Amino acid sequence: MAEALVSLAAIIAGVAFLLVLWRFIKGPSPVDRIIAFDGLTIVSITGILFAALAAERGIYLDVALVYALLSFLGVIVVARFLERGF
Amino acid sequence: MGAILDLIGALLLLAGTSFLLLGGLGLVRMPDIYNRIQAGTKATTLGTLLSLVGVGFLHPEWSLKLLLIGVFLLFTNPLSSQVLARAAHRTGTRKSPATVVDQLEDDLGERP
Amino acid sequence: MTLSIGIALLLAIAMVVSAIMATRGRRSLGISILAAGLASLLASVMFLLLGAPDVAMTEAAIGSGLTTFLFFFVLGRVRRGEHD
Numbered sequence: 235m236a237e238a239l240v241s242l243a244a245i246i247a248g249v250a251f252l253l254v255l256w257r258f259i260k261g262p263s264p265v266d267r268i269i270a271f272d273g274l275t276i277v278s279i280t281g282i283l284f285a286a287l288a289a290e291r292g293i294y295l296d297v298a299l300v301y302a303l304l305s306f307l308g309v310i311v312v313a314r315f316l317e318r319g320f
Numbered sequence: 321m322g323a324i325l326d327l328i329g330a331l332l333l334l335a336g337t338s339f340l341l342l343g344g345l346g347l348v349r350m351p352d353i354y355n356r357i358q359a360g361t362k363a364t365t366l367g368t369l370l371s372l373v374g375v376g377f378l379h380p381e382w383s384l385k386l387l388l389i390g391v392f393l394l395f396t397n398p399l400s401s402q403v404l405a406r407a408a409h410r411t412g413t414r415k416s417p418a419t420v421v422d423q424l425e426d427d428l429g430e431r432p
Numbered sequence: 433m434t435l436s437i438g439i440a441l442l443l444a445i446a447m448v449v450s451a452i453m454a455t456r457g458r459r460s461l462g463i464s465i466l467a468a469g470l471a472s473l474l475a476s477v478m479f480l481l482l483g484a485p486d487v488a489m490t491e492a493a494i495g496s497g498l499t500t501f502l503f504f505f506v507l508g509r510v511r512r513g514e515h516d
Contacts, residue, residue, distance in 0.1 A: 235327060235330075236323070236326040236327050236329070236330040236378075237330075239327075239330035239331065239333070239334055240330050240333060240378075240435075241434075241435065242334060243330070243333045243334045243336070243337040243371075244337075244435055244438065244439070245438075246334070246337040246338060246340070246341050247337040247340055247341075248438065248439075248442050249341055249344070250337065250340040250341040250343065250344035251344070251442060251446070252344075252442070253341070253344030253345060253347065253348050254343075254344045254347055254360070255446050255449065256348060257344075257347045257348055257356075257360075258450075258470070259449060259453065263353065263413065264460065264462055264463060264466075265353050265404065265407070265408045265411075265413060266353060266356065267463055267466055268404060268466070269347065269353075269356055269357055269360045269361070269404065270347065270360070271466055271469070271470060272360065272361065272400065272404075273343065273344070273347060273360045273361075273364055274446075274470065274473070275473065276340075276364045276365070276368055276393075276397075277340055277344075277364065278473065278474070278477055279368055279389070279393075280336070280337065280340060280367070280368055280371050281439055281443075281477060282477065282480060283371055283372070283375050284435060284439065285436065285439060285477075285480055285481055286375070286382075287375065287378065287379075287435075288435045288436050289436070289483070291485075292379070292381070292382045292385065293485050294480060294485055295382060295385040295386065295389065296385070296485065296489065297476070297480055297485055297488050297489050297492065298389050299385070299388060299389050299392065300489050300492050300493060301473075301492060302389055302392045302393050302396060303392070303396075304473075304492055304493070304496055304497045305396070305397075305400070306396035306397075306399070306400050307497060307501070308469065308496070308497065308500060308501075309400040309403065309404055310400060310403055311500070311501050311504055312462075312466070312504065313400075313403045313404050313406075313407035314403075314407075315462070315504045315507070315508055316407045316408075316411055317406075317407045317410050317411065
């Protein structure tokens with residue numbers, strides 16, 4: 235029962251990944267693509283959670299921590315570039 | 321007991337990914353950039369936090385790391401959303417015609 | 433096992449798309465840099481699925497974080513030099 239629900243959740247997360255990726259490809263302005271980049275990083279954190287569940291290894295969660303840090307830094311850098319151009 | 325905890329964790333995981341799906345749908349369907357920032361940041365933050373809690377129910381021995389990731393996301397994600405919205409406003413992004421009030425523009429207009 | 437294969441398939445499609453955007457995009461240089469960062473980010477998830485968390489951590493920090501930051505920094509410098 236629980237296994238089937240986890241698989242269904244993984245499929246839903248995959249659909250969300252595809253939707254955000256479509257906005258990254260299509261997005262008319264650079265800000266759209268930055269939002270989509272941030273969203274893809276966040277959905278990837280959930281993907282890492284599923285990978286950790288599938289492999290039963292807790293060390294994978296450290297990579298998710300690095301991802302959370304990187305998403306923040308990347309958005310700050312790109313927003314500053316848009317505002318002032320360094 | 322373990323089976324019930326697993327079921328609760330799986331349901332929370334399902335709820336979290338449903339919020340991720342809603343965030344992705346809002347990112348595709350919303351009319352302008354500011355609405356997309358709302359959908360793409362708030363809904364996905366809530367979805368990721370729910371997923372972290374669900375994984376915590378499935379594997380209680382990972383709770384410390386999951387809590388650390390959750391606290392970190394809760395601090396950094398609204399901050400990056402605010403910085404991004406301010407950058408979009410300063411570079412003169414067009415608003416949707418349905419926008420009623422823009423208080424940042426009012427504040428900037430009143431400044432000497 | 434099937435879960436890992438599904439995630440890897442999705443990642444492979446997204447990596448190919450972002451690599452095409454990085455190399456063939458003619459609209460703006462910033463978008464190409466962002467797409468290259470995305471390809472690197474997804475590559476690190478792929479390393480993780482192949483069972484190498486340390487390599488994934490290094491790839492995420494260097495390939496996606498530091499390289500994107502450095503490229504945007506240099507792009508800003510070059511553009512400012514042109515305008516002066």
